[in-house]
Amino acid sequence: MKNYANPSFADRNKNAAEAKKKLLEKFKAKPALDDPQRAAKRAERVAAAKAREARRIERERVKAEAEARKLAEQAEAEAAALVAEKAAADALVAEAAAKKAERDQRYAARKARKR
Incomplete structure (x- = not known):
């Protein structure tokens, strides 16, 4: 019976030789480089790489389209804000013009009364 816990030098040498022989x-x-199985696996890997790239x-x-859509929405929102701001400014100008016209009318009426 062999002592596996403490193998001898010959046992270790024999085991090493067997391992080298198995390797x-x-x-x-x-298989050779032109083996059909190897070629099939290579073709499979190439197809998988192409699919991955696609x-x-x-x-x-999709990411670029989403970014473009987001930028378009942002530009549309900014344009709407500018239109609203311009409308508010125009309303202020119109209100100021109306007040000025009313003031001028009162001034003209006062001048007419004095005459």
Whole structure:
């Protein structure tokens, strides 16, 4: 019975040689570069990469559209605010003109009474 808790040098050497032999067999067993399975996997990876790129482009397009929509809404809101501000300013000017006309009318009536 072998002592696995304390292997001898020969056991360790034998195990190392077996491990090297298994690695070499594993390396030799790799398929060739022109293997159909390998070509199929490569084609699958290329297709997945293209699909991933297409999804990325679609995400960027959607993001750009959303940004453009947001900017358009912002510009529309600013334009509406400017129109409202101009209308308020025009109303103030009209009110001031009306007050001036009323004041001028009162002044003219006072002058007419004095004559």
